[in-house]
Amino acid sequence: MQTVVETPDFLTDAKAAGLREDERMLIVRHFAEHPSSGDEIKGTGGARKTRLALRHKGKSGGLRVISFFSGDDVPVFLLNLFTKGDKIDLTQAERNELRTILAGVVDAYRKGAKKTCQRQVAASFPAPVRRWLLPREQQKPEPIALMCRKNLTSPVSAAKLV
The missing domain is CATH 4.10.860 (DNA Excision Repair, Uvrb; Chain A)
Structure with missing residues (x-):
């Protein structure tokens, strides 16, 4: 199991999405068990987007979690969380900013x-x-x-x- 860090932005996004603490802990557990899950987002320096099911909506209608995992000696960083209706992809400007920060x-x-x-x-x-x-x-x-x-x-x- 890998250590997981929930960033302040992730926690704010989770609260805005109406996630209960037990649902948030399921997300944390998922990344602790599968730190490199999801698809790498090109142009971000290693950030990944993972689709997760939310309240019987399935993966396609559920959550998107932006995470970063660099290796076994550092934790998984949960960066952002989006619901399907809120946002689909990161803009190029957001990708550039993320690449700079993750470096x-x-x-x-x-x-x-x-x-x-x-x-x-x-x-x-x-x-x-x-x-x-x-x-x-x-x-x-x-x-x-x-x-x-x-x-x-x-x-x-x-x-x-x-």
């Missing part, structure tokens, strides 16, 4: 994850060793809960650009 999302996530990992490793060592592993301003060990919270919010911060 930095993976690097930003990996950079944030690397920093968190360094903090966790350094915090597990005694103070004299920690001094050599981290810059001076980061030498005070942080509680695990704080590190985990930072780790969870890091990809969302990168995804807020979307």
Whole structure:
């Protein structure tokens, strides 16, 4: 199973579409189990469009989810959600904007994850060793809960650009 990040735009779209939380969680579960599902949207830098059934309408009349999956070391980013009646395809301008944004999302996530990992490793060592592993301003060990919270919010911060 793959980690899934619901971006603020995705959550706004889901609310506007009238999705209940259990329906949203089914979408999240689908992408956790099938991270590279859907068809790649040309000109976006790897974004995918997946058709999903909604309330007995079937796939053709259901939802379209725009997602991005780059590899096993990064989560699936759920970027946008459209109902069939709302929107069919992304415009060329939207594709260009998405390509620009996605170019930095993976690097930003990996950079944030690397920093968190360094903090966790350094915090597990005694103070004299920690001094050599981290810059001076980061030498005070942080509680695990704080590190985990930072780790969870890091990809969302990168995804807020979307």
